[in-house]
Amino acid sequence: MDRLSLSWRIGQVRGIPVHLHVSWFLVFAFVSWSLATDFLPGHLPGLSLGRYWAMGGAAAALLFLSVFLHELGHCYVAQWYQIPIDRITLFVFGGVAHMRKEAPSPRAEALIAMAGPMVSFGLGGACLGSTFLLESLGAAPSWHGLMVLGTLLGVVNIQIGLFNLLPGLPLDGGRVLRAGLWKWGQNFHQATKQAAWAGLGFGALFGLVGLMVFLGAMTGRLPASASSGGGWAMLIGTFLYAAAMVSRRQATLYHMLTTVPVRELMVRTVRVLSPASSLDEAVNGHFQVYGHGGFPVVDNGQLVGLVTVHDIQAVPPFLWSRRQVQEVMRPVTASLCVGPEAPIMQAMAQMAQGGWDRLVVMHDHHMIGLVTRSVIMRFLQRGEGPKPGDPAARGNGGFY
Numbered sequence: 001m002d003r004l005s006l007s008w009r010i011g012q013v014r015g016i017p018v019h020l021h022v023s024w025f026l027v028f029a030f031v032s033w034s035l036a037t038d039f040l041p042g043h044l045p046g047l048s049l050g051r052y053w054a055m056g057g058a059a060a061a062l063l064f065l066s067v068f069l070h071e072l073g074h075c076y077v078a079q080w081y082q083i084p085i086d087r088i089t090l091f092v093f094g095g096v097a098h099m100r101k102e103a104p105s106p107r108a109e110a111l112i113a114m115a116g117p118m119v120s121f122g123l124g125g126a127c128l129g130s131t132f133l134l135e136s137l138g139a140a141p142s143w144h145g146l147m148v149l150g151t152l153l154g155v156v157n158i159q160i161g162l163f164n165l166l167p168g169l170p171l172d173g174g175r176v177l178r179a180g181l182w183k184w185g186q187n188f189h190q191a192t193k194q195a196a197w198a199g200l201g202f203g204a205l206f207g208l209v210g211l212m213v214f215l216g217a218m219t220g221r222l223p224a225s226a227s228s229g230g231g232w233a234m235l236i237g238t239f240l241y242a243a244a245m246v247s248r249r250q251a252t253l254y255h256m257l258t259t260v261p262v263r264e265l266m267v268r269t270v271r272v273l274s275p276a277s278s279l280d281e282a283v284n285g286h287f288q289v290y291g292h293g294g295f296p297v298v299d300n301g302q303l304v305g306l307v308t309v310h311d312i313q314a315v316p317p318f319l320w321s322r323r324q325v326q327e328v329m330r331p332v333t334a335s336l337c338v339g340p341e342a343p344i345m346q347a348m349a350q351m352a353q354g355g356w357d358r359l360v361v362m363h364d365h366h367m368i369g370l371v372t373r374s375v376i377m378r379f380l381q382r383g384e385g386p387k388p389g390d391p392a393a394r395g396n397g398g399f400y
């Protein structure tokens with residue numbers, strides 16, 4: 001079990017790890033229970049309790065298989081567009097496919113989003129169609145149980161497809177809406193914000209209608225059996241609302257990463273070290289005086305490398321007077337330098353690629369500043385973006 005995400009890895013399909021979230025067991029138990037004690041005895045009277053539970057469990061497992069196939073539908077098309085997928089997680093409200101990138105075009109976005117509901121409609125049609133066929137062929141009474149399950153699965157799959165087509169982020173319909181707005185306005189960020197607003201609206205609407213139904217059932221104006229439906233609608237509404245908020249924050253973060261230039265975050269007074277300085281001089285004259293974690297090393301006006309506190313700590317202190325900065329520094333490579341107009345996203349990619357915790361900002365072969373990982377992180381935290389470590393900050397591809 002992965003403690004951080006509270007999920008178990010149960011297998012891998014098309015190279016995508018499949019996870020089961022703890023909340024899944026709750027729903028599995030709830031669905032099996034309500035089928036075994038209510039739905040099945042109502043539609044198939046006269047069977048043993050054990051039989052009802054076995055059928056209820058099988059139906060619950062098949063419902064989750066349906067949700068999984070819905071997610072796989074998204075993944076299949078996403079992989080066709082070369083979008084890497086971290087994993088599929090099955091949890092209380094269904095499934096989520098974690099994609100690492102945004103779709104490359106409005107058309108790709110719409111097709112990836114549509115693929116899930118299409119799978120659900122296909123499954124629903126197949127279940128209902130084969131049940132209808134069995135019925136019209138005059139199936140034996142022993143097939144009756146199978147037909148009840150087939151109808152149930154068919155109806156639920158079509159409901160899954162329809163619910164996901166509601167046009168508000170992060171639902172599939174919201175993604176189709178975003179694809180349309182994106183194509184129309186040529187602005188991905190704007191389209192995301194608008195589609196997320198629609199998601200907030202649907203979330204609030206579901207929550208309110210659920211609350212009204214629930215209160216109606218409590219006060220006797222609606223049948224008491226409506227209370228659980230109202231409760232579910234409130235839960236789904238809350239979940240939708242929260243997820244739409246995450247979509248909005250994510251869009252803002254992505255927007256900042258791709259539009260704010262390095263120049264706005266860089267430190268303009270850069271202290272540098274000379275390659276021939278001893279580590280003693282570096283520690284006493286630079287690291288302790290300015291408190292920075294690293295300094296560019298410059299020789300005759302040319303950037304030759306970067307030395308960090310870790311490079312120095314790797315050398316025992318009694319050798320500091322005899323070692324020079326150039327012996328411990330990391331020599332300059334293309335990934336250490338970034339232009340002032342490069343977006344933050346590019347700087348972060350270079351830091352990750354080269355293993356740097358700071359980059360030197362160069363303009364016309366002159367060093368004009370320094371940008372550090374911690375400054376970028378602080379900037380992203382101060383903005384509306386999610387904190388680093390928040391699942392929403394990891395990928396910009398989002399959830400389907």
Ligand SMILES: [Zn+2]
Nearest residue numbers: 116164172400
């Ligand atoms: Zn979907």
